[in-house]
Amino acid sequence: MEQKFSFAQIDVFTAVPYKGNPLAVVRGADALSTEQMVAFANWTNLSETAFLLQPTSIAADYRVRIFTPTTELPFAGHPTLGACHAWLAAGGTPQGTEIVQQCEIGLIRIRRKDERLAFAAPPTTLEEIDHATRAQVAASLRVDPTAILAIQRVSQKPGWIAALFASRAQVLALQPDFAAMGPLKVGAVAPSPEGETDFEVRGFVPDLGIGEDPVTGSLNAGLARWLIGTGRAPSHYTAAQGTAMGRAGRIYLEQEGTDFWVGGDCVTCITGDVVI
Template identity: 60%
Template sequence: MSRHVFTQLDVFTDTPLRGNPLAVVHAAQGLSDANMQAFARWTNLSETTFLLPPTEAGADYRVRIFTPDRELPFAGHPTLGSCQAWLAAGGQPRSADEVVQQCGVGLVRIRRDGTRLAFAAPPLRRSGPVEPEVFAQIVRSLRIPADAIRASNWVDNGPGWVAVMLGSRDEVLALQPDFAAMRGLELGVVAPWSGGEAQFEVRAFVPSLGVPEDPVTGSLNAGLAQWLIGAGLAPERYVASQGTALGRSGRVFVEKRSDTVWIGGDSVVVVSGQVSL
């Protein structure tokens, strides 16, 4: 058994208990895959991360990301929260303005903008039209008529996201999905929020990861931004709201600069201490 510095943060919020929690284990070298998976299952959060020395040139640190059921190559709120925890623990990046994270999808750039961090959206592994049989499954899963879906697209940057756009925020918040009908889909839903404090409302349904609905989801918002901006369905700079249906008030700050889409958010430390693993 070994002792490790431990941090638990709330991500995509500057107010504790209003965003998406993340557990971070520091200096995790020596822990086995089975140890990491067991601890992630024990925390029962959507993701738990483990910080390690980098093994690729140019990286400042390495992170491994686990859900209660499996390891992910990339996820958004674990990227921002892990970086915040690494910096708070004294991590020194090579660049004053940017941190480089190594994870399953390779190197991810993280921009420092005051106290807020933003990661460069990784390339989509899968994009394009949704197949008719998948579209039909989405309709069944969301329990809505097919014509309620205004647009759909694959937006997979690692977790396997497919996404649909509805007509209004109210429609998104009214959803009561049939999780059994999803049968493995990682499904994102987005709609415009007219006249609100954000421009879009988002929900993320991920029953296959052991979390029926994720409070605030960086990877999904990264994929959505690449799709929506590229298709002319969103401006190059906007704010997305997520977590409303779960009593949270997450805010995701999206900005396209040149050819890069940046996904930003605040993080706040809620718990710090040590864990024995």
């Protein structure tokens, strides 16, 4: 039986509508089955669609399930900020000073600072990349392997591999071969001293039903751990992403103690009801 649900489309990691990464949010989605969520996420054809539900953990303020057009994700960055923005806009009130989101990976802490949301990145382990994977990354990015200054796996879930380049121009010029990339999730990053931000980032995820992600919280979280941890970035920096797609994504990264905070602005672009 069809039901009506409250709906919003949020532009995440931007203060300028239609210049970030859009997220579809369905509120009060507890009555929906997994199959209905999958079908709706496939229909929106956005990089992610989030469904807000009642939490099952007493420590959480709300629960969210996150879907790409083809699969469910245990965690993702821009849906975390966008879902929180939608929850607050609908009148959500946190139990404590921080907002606590429950998702498949566990509990995620979110804070508001100067009206900007930021999440504490889930813990992860950085891993070295073997020679064969490095060669596959270079081939999939259509670059000589020597153009990649350093490479690292920066997250286990969703499994980002990050390649460091010398210049912003190199990153923006990339024209990936998605067939060669296969199931890999590849992020490209370079310092951007001549730009408005400190780093330029691109994220490629062909196996999730999209080629390039406009702005990616989970990738930038892993990059922050790597870049700050190796002294390639200061403890506070800003990254741009989406430039090659005509977007103006801005991600604000900050290390405080053992926490890595990933922040960005959110803008509500569409509100209404959907029938599912």
